[in-house]
Amino acid sequence: MQRRSNAPKGIKDLFYETRVLSGREFTVTRFAKEVLGGAVDPVMLGYIEKGKRFPNEALVRRLATIREEPVAQLLAVLYRDRMLYAFGRELRRALHDPAAVEGIADADLAVQVSRAIAALPDDGAWITTAKWRAHIGVAVRDKSRDKSKNSDVARVADLLKERGLVEQAKGKVRRVSRHFVATTLEERRALAMEFTAIYTKALLDKITLPERAAETHLRNHYLHIEREKLPEFYKRLEKAARSLAEEFAADAGAGTEFLNVLIVGTPV
């Protein structure tokens, strides 16, 4: 089965969607027994779908067979999630944030924000709020189907409005700015996790998935530069990246990918 980019999906999502989207209304117990052949305890499968436990590699291989997908691709998702988990654990220490929830779902907010911003036309044209929220809803994959103001969709919409990134009037919405700055501790943690997820996926695609290598660009440019010219260098790098993004941005559709271009420049 050919799939679209799995960048925002974790191994938990793959287990969940395989069970739920089968259309057979499998319970966790039935899916564990009938589809996975009793290779995993139903309770453990529930934990895996919630991201509280990682599946072992044998179980991921079995899932890949069921989905008719290359085993290496699903294993790469598992490896990325494990790396993210380890990174998240250390990040909480670095941010002095022991109260943060453990798990790789920490990046969700940042992913949702980026999808929501990209769902609005670059030229500031108005679109209906309903259409925009539907697009965010697809990106958020809000399993609770919560339509209230406390839902993930409403939270993202309110956050962008509060930051002055979008403007709403008479059932329509448009962008007034394009750059989201992570300010609160939660946002900084989410963004750090998202950046790490993007980099980790790119790295694993390049070094473990030859068939995917072509769709990822990963390169290190290095130079000696006069220290006082660093701000100018970064400013022009940003300008060039933004110009390219706006030139190539297309309507989301079956023939598009949600491309993330993560730029790092740092003296070592």
Place this chain on the structure above:
Amino acid sequence: MNTELRRLRTALTTASLLAAIVIGLAGCGGSGSSGFDAIASEATTVQHVIDAGDCTDFEGQTFCASGVQATGMFEGALVKIQPLLEPLVCEGVPISEKCTAPLAFTTEGFSTPTSLLAAVSETEAGPWKLAAVEIEEHADGVGPQTVSIAVPGRTDASEPTPLIAAVLVYEGTPPDDLPASAAQLSDFGVDLVYVSPRLEIVVPR
């Protein structure tokens, strides 16, 4: 089990197609960025000038806070926007949708003939709309002069509306083909911009 797997495969394929269709229907082209610090932009420059009360250059234009002496080509000159402790009151005809509020400012120290226009916005990020100005002309075209901006408002506004006023200073005359509104102040081709503090405009009930 084979039948089961075939059904599962079919359902997954159908679900993927449906998801792709939903994404396709809901989509519209756009891009964005995120980071831990703000990118320098006109909006952040205006924000900085209001908060810091200084003059800052951004992409060849100078943005100053009210009452601060300009730098660059207008060095030593200044524009002072009338300080307000209360919200501006929008005065209008009851049957009209629009009303205006006067906001005065004075200019000092401009050694060369200049032209003044004004633009208003609800936020630092724009969009900006040109507002009518009434100038008490000085005989020789230099020296202090008082200008009044007719700040537009809506008579149906039920709550105070945020407002930022910008005084646009041109050396000589402004371009002929200025737009009535623009996403950024730089779109007005201005040489020097003075921005007011964050204000509010209210409609009396």
